[in-house]
Amino acid sequence: MCALDSKIYIAGHNGMVGKAIVRTLKNKGFYNLITRPHSELDLTSQEAVRSFFEIERPEQVYLAAARVGGIYANNTYPAEFIYQNLMIEANVVHAAWEFGVKKLLFIGSSCIYPKFASQPINEESLLTGVLEPTNEPYAIAKIAGIKLCESYSRQYGVDFRSVMPTNLYGPGDNYHPLNSHVIPGLIQKFHQAKHKNLTKVEVWGTGKPRREFLYVDDMAAASVYLMDVEKNKFETLTSPNQNHINIGFGEDVTIAELASLIAQITDFKGKIEFNPIKPDGTPRKLLDCARINSFGWQPKIDLKTGLKEAYKDFLLKINV
Numbered sequence: 074m075c076a077l078d079s080k081i082y083i084a085g086h087n088g089m090v091g092k093a094i095v096r097t098l099k100n101k102g103f104y105n106l107i108t109r110p111h112s113e114l115d116l117t118s119q120e121a122v123r124s125f126f127e128i129e130r131p132e133q134v135y136l137a138a139a140r141v142g143g144i145y146a147n148n149t150y151p152a153e154f155i156y157q158n159l160m161i162e163a164n165v166v167h168a169a170w171e172f173g174v175k176k177l178l179f180i181g182s183s184c185i186y187p188k189f190a191s192q193p194i195n196e197e198s199l200l201t202g203v204l205e206p207t208n209e210p211y212a213i214a215k216i217a218g219i220k221l222c223e224s225y226s227r228q229y230g231v232d233f234r235s236v237m238p239t240n241l242y243g244p245g246d247n248y249h250p251l252n253s254h255v256i257p258g259l260i261q262k263f264h265q266a267k268h269k270n271l272t273k274v275e276v277w278g279t280g281k282p283r284r285e286f287l288y289v290d291d292m293a294a295a296s297v298y299l300m301d302v303e304k305n306k307f308e309t310l311t312s313p314n315q316n317h318i319n320i321g322f323g324e325d326v327t328i329a330e331l332a333s334l335i336a337q338i339t340d341f342k343g344k345i346e347f348n349p350i351k352p353d354g355t356p357r358k359l360l361d362c363a364r365i366n367s368f369g370w371q372p373k374i375d376l377k378t379g380l381k382e383a384y385k386d387f388l389l390k391i392n393v
Contacts, residue, residue: 075103075133075301082131084165085115085138085241089245090180090238093293094135101297107131111139117160119167126168131151134169134177136162136218141182142247143254144277144354151218158214166221170231177299179222179235181317181358183285186211186237189299193361196237196317205355219317226316232304235297235317239360243379244386256286256380257323260387261334263339273344274336277351285359287322288379291372293318296327298370321360322372328353338380 075081081098085091086108098106107129115155116138140157147154162179169177186194199219204212222233241255253261259276266274299307299318308316326334326347332345374382 074356078105078316079103079133080105080107080129080131081133081135082129083135083137083256084161085136085180085375087111088137088139088141088239089243089289090137090292091137091246092245093243093289094137094296097293097297108335117157118166119160119164122164122168126172126174130172132175134165134174135180135300136165136177137180138165139180139209139215139301141254144352146253147208147211148352149256154208155210155214158211162214162218162221164232166218166225169233170225170229170233175232176300177231177233177241178296179218179233180296181215181219181235181237183237183239183319183321184208184355185216185219186358188355192213192271192357193321193359194319194363195361196315196319199315199317206337207352223316233313233316234299234307235321236299237317237320237360238292238295239285239287239321239358241287241289241292243383244308245289246383246386248387248390255284255328255331256335256383257333260380263336263341264384264391265380266343267341271343273346274332274341275346275348276328276332277348278328278353279349280327280332280345280347282328282353282355283325283357284328284331284361285321285323285325286331286376286379287320288370288374288382291374292320293374295365295370299365299368300302302368309364318364319360319362320365321362322376324361324376325357325359326376334377335380335384338377338384 383390
C-alpha cells in the first residue's frame with residue numbers, strides 16, 4: 074500500500090482523466106500531489122521534463138497527459154496527434170527512469186487494438202491486425218507508450234505499467250463542436266438543438282457501430298487500484314513483455330442507442346437523422362476486462378447515470 078504522504082506526479086492534471094485521478098487520490102487521503110499546467114511545464118520539451126524530474130523526484134507518476142480528440146480531430150491533425158503524444162511519452166517515461174520513480178502508470182487508449190479485432194478485445198490482440206485509419210497516428214503513439222513502459226521495465230527492472238481504458242466520458246470533458254469525442258459532441262448538439270427549437274439533429278455515420286463507455290471516475294478508481302497491486306501479482310496476470318491491462322464497463326451500445334439516450338437526457342423531442350456519408354469508425358469496440366475483474370475491481374456507474382452527470386457538467390460549463 075502506497076503511503077498517503079507519497080510524492081505523486083499527475084501529468085495532464087487539467088484534462089478529464091487527470092482531474093479524475095486527482096479527485097480519486099485526494100478522496101483516498103493522498104495529499105502530496107504534484108501538478109504543473111502546460112504554461113509551466115511543456116511535456117514535449119525533453120529539457121523541461123528532465124529538469125522537472127530532477128528537482129521534484131516523485132515516487133509515483135500517472136501519465137495522463139495526451140493530445141486527444143474525436144474522428145474529425147484525428148483526421149484533421151494527424152501530425153500533431155502522433156508528434157505530441159510520442160514526445161510526451163518518451164520524455165516522461167525516460168525521465169521517470171532516470172530519476173528513480175518507483176511506479177509509473179501510463180494511460181493508453183482502446184484504439185490501440187486492430188479495427189477488426191475479435192470481440193470482446195483482450196490484451197493479446199495488440200499488434201495482430203490493421204488499425205482504424207481515422208485515428209491510426211494517435212493509436213501508434215499510444216502503442217509506442219505501452220512499448221516504452223514494457224521496454225524500460227524489461228531492461229531496467231522498473232515498475233512501469235499501462236492501462237487501456239475504453240471510451241471515456243464525464244466531468245471535465247471537451248465539448249468542442251468539432252474536436253470532441255462522441256458523447257460530449259452529442260450532448261452539445263442535442264442541447265443546442267433543444268434551445269434553438271430545431272426539429273432534427275444530424276449524427277455522423279449509420280448509427281450501427283457499437284461502443285463501450287466508461288465513466289471517467291470509474292476509470293480513475295481502476296487506475297489507482299491497479300497502481301497499488303504488487304508488481305509480482307500484476308505480472309502474473311499479464312503476458313510476458315506485455316504489461317498493459319484493459320479497463321472497461323463490460324457492456325456496449327449502438328451509436329443510435331446512445332444518441333437516443335442523450336436526446337432523452339437533454340430533453341430533445343425532435344428527430345435524429347444519421348448521415349451514412351460520414352465515417353463510422355471501428356464497427357465494434359468492447360474490451361475484455363477479465364484481468365482487471367480478477368483483481369476484484371468492478372465499475373460502479375452505469376451509462377444513464379453517468380450521462381446525467383456529464384450533462385450537469387456541460388450545463389455548468391456553459392453557464393459560467
